[in-house]
Amino acid sequence: MFRQITGFSNPTVKYLRSLRDKKHRRREGKFLAEGLRLLTDARENGYLPESVVFAEGRDSHPLLSALITPVHAAGGEIIETTPDILSKITGKDNAQSILGVFPEFDTSxxxxxxxxxxxxxxxxxxxxxxxxxxxxxxxxxxxxxxxxxxxxxxxxxxxxxxxxxxxxxxxxxxxxxxxxxxxxxxxxxxxxxxxxxxxxxxxxxxxxxxxxxxxxxxxxxxxxxxxxxxxxxxxxxxxxxxxxxxxxxxxxxxxxxxxxxxxxxx
Amino acid sequence: MFRQITGFSNPTVKYLRSLRDKKHRRREGKFLAEGLRLLTDARENGYLPESVVFAEGRDSHPLLSALITPVHAAGGEIIETTPDILSKITGKDNAQSILGVFPEFDTSxxxxxxxxxxxxxxxxxxxxxxxxxxxxxxxxxxxxxxxxxxxxxxxxxxxxxxxxxxxxxxxxxxxxxxxxxxxxxxxxxxxxxxxxxxxxxxxxxxxxxxxxxxxxxxxxxxxxxxxxxxxxxxxxxxxxxxxxxxxxxxxxxxxxxxxxxxxxxx
Known part of the structure; x- marks a missing residue:
């Protein structure tokens, strides 16, 4: 069910990492949001990520399944990876155990x-x-x-x-x-x-x-x-x-x- | 009157840069503060830096002389350098035109x-x-x-x-x-x-x-x-x-x- 990524040089890792740059965000119209609580808040407000990346082992929290199930059902990609790769993507030590990719909103x-x-x-x-x-x-x-x-x-x-x-x-x-x-x-x-x-x-x-x-x-x-x-x-x-x-x-x-x-x- | 530093690998530059690390600050008992206004506030509150580093050309502000004169009179070192080297020391693009080295305070x-x-x-x-x-x-x-x-x-x-x-x-x-x-x-x-x-x-x-x-x-x-x-x-x-x-x-x-x-x- 989940796609596994274990290599730092995987193109998806590079793509996600590029979303830390404004230029790439603008071009793709996507942004990153981290953390189980934040993603749960998003879902409860009607925002489902297009894809999620989570680190195995960390949280087998019921909230995690509550998040992954609807993303999967909506055709979103679910990627399982390591805590180190998650940290590399977000540029933060002790990264959260999950991140989501969201389309940018209408800000007019x-x-x-x-x-x-x-x-x-x-x-x-x-x-x-x-x-x-x-x-x-x-x-x-x-x-x-x-x-x-x-x-x-x-x-x-x-x-x-x-x-x-x-x-x-x-x-x-x-x-x-x-x-x-x-x-x-x-x-x-x-x-x-x-x-x-x-x-x-x-x-x-x-x-x-x-x-x-x-x-x-x-x-x-x-x-x-x-x-x-x-x-x-x-x-x-x-x-x-x-x-x-x-x-x-x-x-x-x-x-x-x-x-x-x-x-x-x- | 001023010591000139133009090389990035100058030991004084390395020393000042090291004060961005907590470990080195603790060992030396010193810290860095940037900016003409901030250093002027410090002086007016009775805190004179032990030494100052400023970038030539940028500000020939009267506050700069008002700062440099008493530091020099107190036997402090006055170092003239380039904006790029100042940025390297503080780790900030568009660095302020001056920084001071202060002894840490009693925080008991x-x-x-x-x-x-x-x-x-x-x-x-x-x-x-x-x-x-x-x-x-x-x-x-x-x-x-x-x-x-x-x-x-x-x-x-x-x-x-x-x-x-x-x-x-x-x-x-x-x-x-x-x-x-x-x-x-x-x-x-x-x-x-x-x-x-x-x-x-x-x-x-x-x-x-x-x-x-x-x-x-x-x-x-x-x-x-x-x-x-x-x-x-x-x-x-x-x-x-x-x-x-x-x-x-x-x-x-x-x-x-x-x-x-x-x-x-x-």
Whole structure:
């Protein structure tokens, strides 16, 4: 039933490994997601991998059969290999015992209904895949509808971003767009655009948030461009009691989102 | 006045590069910090590097002279090199134009006066250096006294942690200890130990925080051990509206710390 791969130089291993590069992902329209829990989350959200690779012996977990059976039934390939080869594919020591190959999603802005959730996260030119994955994870936690990436962000389908999302890549709506498209879209839909900002901003506690609220943070070193901030409905700032004048972008998004959540619930 | 290094195989380059390894850092008792802004922050907080390495041409910034002059006056070595060699030392493309070599600090628990700040961050077995640096940065932002690392955490003196701290490694008190030492210390000092927890926890909004408040988060995949949580004065939980049951550790610490800050200020 399973195809066995035991050689590092097997062409399938090389192909899977190539999906760690953005260029190859784009060309193939596929990405990798690791871990039994993450793949189970994916399946429960309606995402079945096209193929799975697992390492023999490690987990004879019931979740593993629950995953492999429908993939096989759908005509997907099931590959059994060694833990070392799995590590080679994902580039991580102590790799998870399973990985899946998924088709990339539609990430167009047109697929978003802003009224479908009270909170949305927006990231502009976010360059760190770990921050990006962490924002997806935070979005899931605050019950956001999704994460909207504007301008040149890290690739959300990279192994690092998918890993940091802890499965939220399958639960959050994901959009890739640019300010020139996003800004008119915001203006033509009901929604409040809120920037984490230092310019002409009010304290983030008890600011007048309203749903659907779009919480926007900027690039890790530059922050948001001034004209983007000025186009927002609300600019809010968090206390900075020390020497630094900013928080990590994913941290700022989380502190602000949790405040919005509390405010909308009140 | 400056020593020039133009060769990749220069022994000083090798020595500096070796400080990226924990083993070598421990043996030498030194660590690397990059960037003009970070080194300026360090100087303004009383930390002068033992030596600096800068790349010619890049920045003829007044801050550079403001940094080099006192290091030179204190008998420190000033090394001029190329951007490529700087990148090789720090392992980062587009390296900063300057790096400093600093002696590691005293990180003993005994050096902490809990009454010196209203908030302290505590991390248990935090394995990701980026998360650790981000916690230092958050600590600075909320005006915390410092970050207390318990059990086997990532090395706060790693290049990655120092980088993610954005200079907060020089403004936050940093402690490395173990639970067996930390727990009796907490019991013998005035202070409230608060765990981000799912067990027997109350909502984090409007929980009865009191200063000095020690905000504790656990390992990225395991969370806090149950007996650690049970030893806390307060267990609080953040809403989790999605599928996931936890936040990124540095995010949880930040959301909780900002709530404590607002609560203590009220």
């Amino acid at each position: 802005l047109q697929s978003v209904d802003p009224a479908s959730a009270d909170i949305w996260l927006v990231a502009q030119a976010l360059r760190d895949p770990g921050n990006l994955g962490t924002m997806l994870r935070t979005g899931d936690a605050v019950g956001a509808g999704g994460v909207i990436l504007i301008d040149d962000c890290a690739d959300p389908f990279s192994v690092e971003a998918v890993r940091a999302s802890m499965g939220a890549i399958f639960t959050q709506k994901l959009v890739q767009t640019r300010w020139e498209e996003f800004h008119p879209w915001m203006q033509s839909h009901d929604g409040q655009l809120v920037a984490a900002s230092l310019r002409d901003a009010q304290p983030y506690r008890a600011a007048p948030y309203r749903a659907p609220c779009f919480v926007m943070v900027g690039n890790e070193s530059q922050g948001l461009p001034e004209d983007y901030e000025m186009a927002c409905d609300l600019r809010v700032t968090m206390p900075m009691r020390g020497r630094a004048d900013s928080l990590n972008a994913a941290v700022a998004a989380a502190v602000l989102s949790y405040e919005v959540l509390a405010s909308l619930d009140a | 628990l005994q050096s902490v006066d809990p009454a010196s700040a209203d908030i302290w961050l505590v991390a248990q077995a935090l394995r990701d250096p980026g998360n650790l640096g981000t916690m230092l940065r958050t600590g600075d932002a909320v005006g915390a006294g410092g970050v207390i690392l318990i059990d086997d955490c990532a090395d706060p003196f790693s290049v990655e942690a120092v980088r993610a701290s954005m200079g907060a490694i020089f403004t936050q008190k940093l402690v490395q200890t173990r639970w067996e030492e930390f727990h009796p210390w907490m019991q013998s000092h005035d202070g409230q130990l608060v765990a981000a927890s799912l067990r027997d926890a109350q909502p984090y909004r409007a929980a009865p925080y009191r200063a000095p408040c020690f905000v504790m988060v656990g390992n990225e995949s395991q969370g806090l051990p149950e007996d650690y949580e049970m030893a806390c004065d307060l267990r609080v939980t953040m809403p989790m509206r999605g599928r996931a049951d936890s936040l990124n550790a540095a995010v949880a610490a930040a959301v909780l710390s900002y709530e404590v800050l607002a609560s203590l200020d009220a």
